Amino acid sequence: xxxxxxxxxxxxxxxxxxxxxxxxxxxxxxxxxxxxxxxxxxxxxxxxxxxxxxxxxxxxxxxxxxxxxxxxxxxxxxxxxxxxxxxxxxxxxxxxxxxxxxxxxxxxxxxxxxxxxxxxxxxxxxxxxxxxxxxxxxxxxxxxxxxxxxxxxxxxxxxxxxxxxxxxxxxxxxxxxxxxxxxxxxxxxxxxxxxxxxxxxxxxxxxxxxxxxxxxxxxxxxxxxxxxxxxxxxxxxxxxxxxxxxxxxxxxxxxxxxxxxxxxxxxxxxxx
Numbered sequence: 001x002x003x004x005x006x007x008x009x010x011x012x013x014x015x016x017x018x019x020x021x022x023x024x025x026x027x028x029x030x031x032x033x034x035x036x037x038x039x040x041x042x043x044x045x046x047x048x049x050x051x052x053x054x055x056x057x058x059x060x061x062x063x064x065x066x067x068x069x070x071x072x073x074x075x076x077x078x079x080x081x082x083x084x085x086x087x088x089x090x091x092x093x094x095x096x097x098x099x100x101x102x103x104x105x106x107x108x109x110x111x112x113x114x115x116x117x118x119x120x121x122x123x124x125x126x127x128x129x130x131x132x133x134x135x136x137x138x139x140x141x142x143x144x145x146x147x148x149x150x151x152x153x154x155x156x157x158x159x160x161x162x163x164x165x166x167x168x169x170x171x172x173x174x175x176x177x178x179x180x181x182x183x184x185x186x187x188x189x190x191x192x193x194x195x196x197x198x199x200x201x202x203x204x205x206x207x208x209x210x211x212x213x214x215x216x217x218x219x220x221x222x223x224x225x226x227x228x229x230x231x232x233x234x235x236x237x238x239x240x241x242x243x244x245x246x247x248x249x250x251x252x253x254x255x256x257x258x259x260x261x262x263x264x265x266x267x268x269x270x271x272x
Contacts, residue, residue: 029203038062039108045115049078065090104132113142117182123192130193139270145183149263161238165230186266199269207261220246
């Protein structure tokens with residue numbers, strides 16, 4: 001089994017499934033953010049632009065949303081998604097972070113969702129952005145790690161075998177792997193800069209039987225990523241167990257009325 005690389009979880013298909021499986025929850029979570037009508041928002045590492053339509057609702061016609069990503073395939077998907085919207089107060093730009101950050105200045109809000117772990121030094125990235133924003137501007141960062149979810153029923157011994165095997169693969173040949181998801185460390189990013197305020201919170205999503213198709217696909221892909229990450233170091237008994245439990249052809253987990261899946265994402269709001 002090939003090793004898992006983080007780019008597998010940055011594909012347009014995976015991100016879309018991830019978002020749609022939790023779309024109702026996402027809308028409520030975004031609405032809780034203090035993004036004002038008329039605000040100028042930057043969605044940094046926007047991927048296929050899944051959050052931008054909802055950000056546009058928050059900023060209204062007087063506001064503006066800019067999406068930036070280095071991947072042309074993701075941006076093409078974002079453009080197709082946004083071009084059908086009635087409002088055109090959005091812009092997409094293909095750029096690396098290094099090239100774009102010098103132009104970060106007059107945004108009211110900078111969003112970095114599920115991508116802060118891509119940078120070798122997230123604290124330096126946050127400091128660099130904060131230094132370029134005006135007083136009162138806000139940076140909102142969200143991330144998760146693959147220990148951020150919990151599910152029942154499960155065999156705890158098999159789960160421990162899978163987790164420990166995945167962690168063994170954190171090496172130089174696979175530098176953006178399991179342990180490098182930033183996850184709960186998001187809550188320490190306020191130390192990067194003398195922010196006026198910081199608010200740490202968690203967004204918790206609860207899924208249960210009966211699971212819809214998108215939820216099933218999303219949950220299975222999380223397990224699949226762990227299996228791929230673990231590679232040959234995963235005991236065959238654990239690999240067989242989780243494939244039988246979740247694999248889409250005969251998913252025992254999804255047919256069990258007692259099944260539940262809980263995911264936690266970590267969020268911080270930093271005010272410059």
